[in-house]
Amino acid sequence: MSLTYTSGEISTRERNEMMTSIAEVVKNKGNEAFKDGDYKIARSLFSHAMAFEPENGVYVLNRSAVNLKLNEWKDAENDAAAALQLCRDPGLKRKALYRRSQAKREQGLTGEAREDLNAFLLEGGKREDIEEEYQKLDRGLEQSPVENLPITATEQPTNTRTLQDTAYEMKDSGLKGLGAFATRKLHRGEVITADIPLFHIPEALHYAVSNKLAMQAVRRLEPYEIVSFLSLKNSHTQHQHVNPLSAIYHTNAFDGCGVCIRASRFNHSCVPNARFAFLKSRGIGRMFALRDITIGEEICVSYLSGRNVYGSTSEERQLRLLSFYGFRCTCTACSPEDGLERIRASDARRRQIKVIWERLPNYNPRTQAESHLNDCVTAIKLLREEGYYADADDFAIEASALCAMHSDWESSTYWAGVMFEAGLRELGFDHERTQNAWSILQNPQDSRRQAGAGMFRGQRFTNIRL
Numbered sequence: 001m002s003l004t005y006t007s008g009e010i011s012t013r014e015r016n017e018m019m020t021s022i023a024e025v026v027k028n029k030g031n032e033a034f035k036d037g038d039y040k041i042a043r044s045l046f047s048h049a050m051a052f053e054p055e056n057g058v059y060v061l062n063r064s065a066v067n068l069k070l071n072e073w074k075d076a077e078n079d080a081a082a083a084l085q086l087c088r089d090p091g092l093k094r095k096a097l098y099r100r101s102q103a104k105r106e107q108g109l110t111g112e113a114r115e116d117l118n119a120f121l122l123e124g125g126k127r128e129d130i131e132e133e134y135q136k137l138d139r140g141l142e143q144s145p146v147e148n149l150p151i152t153a154t155e156q157p158t159n160t161r162t163l164q165d166t167a168y169e170m171k172d173s174g175l176k177g178l179g180a181f182a183t184r185k186l187h188r189g190e191v192i193t194a195d196i197p198l199f200h201i202p203e204a205l206h207y208a209v210s211n212k213l214a215m216q217a218v219r220r221l222e223p224y225e226i227v228s229f230l231s232l233k234n235s236h237t238q239h240q241h242v243n244p245l246s247a248i249y250h251t252n253a254f255d256g257c258g259v260c261i262r263a264s265r266f267n268h269s270c271v272p273n274a275r276f277a278f279l280k281s282r283g284i285g286r287m288f289a290l291r292d293i294t295i296g297e298e299i300c301v302s303y304l305s306g307r308n309v310y311g312s313t314s315e316e317r318q319l320r321l322l323s324f325y326g327f328r329c330t331c332t333a334c335s336p337e338d339g340l341e342r343i344r345a346s347d348a349r350r351r352q353i354k355v356i357w358e359r360l361p362n363y364n365p366r367t368q369a370e371s372h373l374n375d376c377v378t379a380i381k382l383l384r385e386e387g388y389y390a391d392a393d394d395f396a397i398e399a400s401a402l403c404a405m406h407s408d409w410e411s412s413t414y415w416a417g418v419m420f421e422a423g424l425r426e427l428g429f430d431h432e433r434t435q436n437a438w439s440i441l442q443n444p445q446d447s448r449r450q451a452g453a454g455m456f457r458g459q460r461f462t463n464i465r466l
């Protein structure tokens with residue numbers, strides 16, 4: 001969920017060209033949906049195309065055709081009228097007149113409908129093309145000339161590739177926009193939602209998702225997926241050189257995963273109660289509850305990776321969130337209304353955690369193992385005091401390896417258990433990190449997983465525990 005290239009100049013002409021090319025992609029998807037009889041999807045896509053390039057009359061003209069199919073006569077009339085204002089091409093004007101005439105006839109405005117047909121002829125149209133329409137007006141037919149084809153999709157389609165969930169509902173979350181709120185009590189480790197990303201962008205490419213790449217990715221989507229994608233928030237509207245598709249990607253994508261229609265709606269918190277984890281082996285992203293969550297509580301994840309959130313002060317986090325994600329964080333750990341004292345105490349804890357992890361690599365593993373282990377214990381306790389119930393495994397993995405180095409298998413197993421519990425609840429049993437912890441738990445002596453296992457002998461650390 002980040003945008004690294006936040007500077008750049010772009011001329012109005014370049015910006016217009018960019019918006020035109022997006023509008024064309026979206027319109028073509030709308031045409032696809034129209035051909036498939038997915039009229040509501042088509043209507044939504046033509047509306048988006050209009051928003052990208054408002055002065056192009058073709059999009060509103062196409063929407064008038066969809067509205068006729070949907071028996072939305074007044075809307076069809078208005079769209080055709082708007083197209084008439086915008087289109088210069090006589091062929092397009094004739095289409096608009098023809099459609100407006102149909103829409104008017106359906107509303108019983110036969111006189112006006114006839115005028116539009118006459119105007120169609122004045123614009124160079126052929127009489128035989130509209131003869132049938134004249135006859136319908138003459139006969140005063142009440143029956144719709146437009147086949148009432150079944151509507152095959154809803155206005156806001158759910159991503160059919162997404163699993164069903166009832167754990168939360170989307171509601172207004174004040175300054176944050178929409179947010180996800182628990183509809184029942186959720187338990188630590190529970191999967192809140194699971195999504196297949198609309199398009200998967202590997203971690204290495206995440207920051208490189210440029211205008212071009214976003215465009216290519218969106219082109220490959222189904223029309224209904226584009227409607228979902230375009231309905232997501234764009235927090236980078238101030239960057240004129242960034243095309244809106246890329247901006248939506250960077251507002252909503254999870255690093256190493258991509259954009260998820262459901263998960264991407266969850267807001268950020270620096271003391272998250274949920275965690276998003278992408279399972280590469282199955283290509284799904286899952287949201288886990290990090291602690292018990294009460295009914296009505298907002299469910300938030302951290303957009304910043306572990307150390308950037310639990311090891312940063314409020315000010316540092318604010319700067320990062322603003323520059324990469326385009327917003328000022330109003331979470332409970334950052335909001336001054338929550339009490340400056342609380343922020344100071346939180347900053348002090350997080351600074352201390354940072355000091356610890358920076359110190360860990362400098363300990364001599366043979367002579368300073370106790371200090372190293374005590375630091376791991378302190379860091380995890382500070383995380384818990386902070387109300388931050390994730391990432392204990394960042395420190396437990398160090399502790400397990402160190403105990404294994406000293407051949408203290410009992411302690412190594414204890415710490416591997418801490419890692420495993422964290423992995424299980426925060427990432428799922430099938431996640432590679434949990435699987436790694438599981439293997440260590442089975443065999444802490446395996447030096448392929450714990451480098452240097454069995455290197456030293458004699459020292460035991462069974463008194464150093466959480």
Ligand SMILES: C[S@@+](CC[C@H](N)C(=O)[O-])C[C@H]1O[C@@H](n2cnc3c(N)ncnc32)[C@H](O)[C@@H]1O
Nearest residue numbers: 176177178233235264265267268327329330331
């Ligand atoms: C991925 S979207 C989350 C869903 C979004 N609220 C919506 O209405 O669709 C990310 C955007 O939500 C808003 N947001 C998320 N967490 C926030 C927070 N802690 N404080 C303020 N705004 C937040 C920001 O505008 C951010 O760019």
